[in-house]
Amino acid sequence: MDSKTSVILEAAKKRFAHYGISKTTMNEIATDIGMSKASLYYYFPDKEKIFIAVVEQDIAEFVNTIESLISKPSKPSFKLRKYVSYRNELLVRLLNLAKVETLNTPEVFNPVYDDLKANFYNKERQLIQRILQIGIDEQAFIKFPADSYSDLFLSSMIGLRATILAREKPSETTFEKIEHQTRLLADLFLKAIKAEEK
Amino acid sequence: MDSKTSVILEAAKKRFAHYGISKTTMNEIATDIGMSKASLYYYFPDKEKIFIAVVEQDIAEFVNTIESLISKPSKPSFKLRKYVSYRNELLVRLLNLAKVETLNTPEVFNPVYDDLKANFYNKERQLIQRILQIGIDEQAFIKFPADSYSDLFLSSMIGLRATILAREKPSETTFEKIEHQTRLLADLFLKAIKAEEK
Numbered sequence: 001m002d003s004k005t006s007v008i009l010e011a012a013k014k015r016f017a018h019y020g021i022s023k024t025t026m027n028e029i030a031t032d033i034g035m036s037k038a039s040l041y042y043y044f045p046d047k048e049k050i051f052i053a054v055v056e057q058d059i060a061e062f063v064n065t066i067e068s069l070i071s072k073p074s075k076p077s078f079k080l081r082k083y084v085s086y087r088n089e090l091l092v093r094l095l096n097l098a099k100v101e102t103l104n105t106p107e108v109f110n111p112v113y114d115d116l117k118a119n120f121y122n123k124e125r126q127l128i129q130r131i132l133q134i135g136i137d138e139q140a141f142i143k144f145p146a147d148s149y150s151d152l153f154l155s156s157m158i159g160l161r162a163t164i165l166a167r168e169k170p171s172e173t174t175f176e177k178i179e180h181q182t183r184l185l186a187d188l189f190l191k192a193i194k195a196e197e198k
Numbered sequence: 199m200d201s202k203t204s205v206i207l208e209a210a211k212k213r214f215a216h217y218g219i220s221k222t223t224m225n226e227i228a229t230d231i232g233m234s235k236a237s238l239y240y241y242f243p244d245k246e247k248i249f250i251a252v253v254e255q256d257i258a259e260f261v262n263t264i265e266s267l268i269s270k271p272s273k274p275s276f277k278l279r280k281y282v283s284y285r286n287e288l289l290v291r292l293l294n295l296a297k298v299e300t301l302n303t304p305e306v307f308n309p310v311y312d313d314l315k316a317n318f319y320n321k322e323r324q325l326i327q328r329i330l331q332i333g334i335d336e337q338a339f340i341k342f343p344a345d346s347y348s349d350l351f352l353s354s355m356i357g358l359r360a361t362i363l364a365r366e367k368p369s370e371t372t373f374e375k376i377e378h379q380t381r382l383l384a385d386l387f388l389k390a391i392k393a394e395e396k
Binding site: 118121148149151152154155156157158159160161162163164167181184185187188189191192193 | 319360390
């Protein structure tokens with residue numbers, strides 16, 4: 001990433017976090033960094049693309065963290081639990097970044113983010129599948145189709161979170177509840193797939 | 199329910215299923231049953247309230263089915279699996295009724311339906327909790343807090359379904375996938391809460 005781009009993303013990040021996406025304009029971002037509007041448009045066609053780039057940075061960082069978690073020598077059950085808690089941290093960051101009050105806002109369902117969401121889903125699915133496969137290979141888990149189980153686990157986790165956020169505004173308490181319920185889901189899931197002791 | 203109300207709901211149901219909520223007007227419903235617009239408004243203030251009444255009928259029927267399922271002598275694990283499949287059937291019916299293409303449409307997120315959704319969620323949560331409690335009492339399941347587990351199970355199931363419907367248009371194949379994945383969720387959940395054989 002060239003330095004201009006990272007300056008733009010840094011400024012946009014602050015704007016988004018303070019005022020939300022819908023209240024941020026390209027003009028304001030340009031002014032914040034003393035850039036002409038024309039120059040800003042040379043880098044990004046609209047604020048949604050800037051937002052996507054900001055989120056992609058966060059996601060890339062998350063993926064790196066998980067890659068290193070996967071490669072370290074630890075129990076697969078530990079890896080999965082850690083995954084869940086890193087994921088929750090990421091989503092708190094993204095929610096603060098987007099400054100959306102609930103997940104039911106039109107901003108979140110803007111189709112311009114569909115690719116971003118689909119890509120992230122697929123990436124997560126692969127990461128979880130790798131963790132599950134390690135557990136199967138090490139005979140810590142019973143044998144099962146790791147691809148469809150990773151889909152199930154990820155969708156349930158997304159759903160848990162979305163269901164809670166559809167009923168409660170984001171707050172410390174809400175995030176604690178999400179953390180608690182997703183951890184419980186991981187515990188139940190791990191119990192169901194645990195290999196019999198020999 | 200008086201007979202006028204049920205005539206209105208029957209007519210509205212057909213309209214909704216053919217044209218969707220957004221394309222149905224109060225005028226059309228009145229015309230369909232040879233009622234004046236003024237009379238229709240005497241019964242219902244707007245089409246959303248009619249839609250809610252139609253959905254409430256379906257939900258009441260579902261709740262009756264589950265009540266009778268709960269009271270019959272069968273294994274708690276059977277009850278929970280049956281619950282999941284009745285629930286999927288209900289949701290296919292409701293989706294056809296609303297004639298919405300995906301769950302990401304503004305219609306679905308119209309705040310006028312918030313109470314309906316919250317009530318249904320609470321009702322379902324209670325029903326699932328009763329099934330889980332029966333299993334705990336009969337020592338078919340291990341001991342656990344039935345209220346928070348029912349919340350977890352229900353949210354995960356809602357989430358599974360929503361995640362699939364966010365990515366795939368409603369179709370036979372999509373519904374089969376939802377059926378498959380929710381059944382897998384129930385299996386894993388049941389495996390995790392199953393009491394040890396004695």
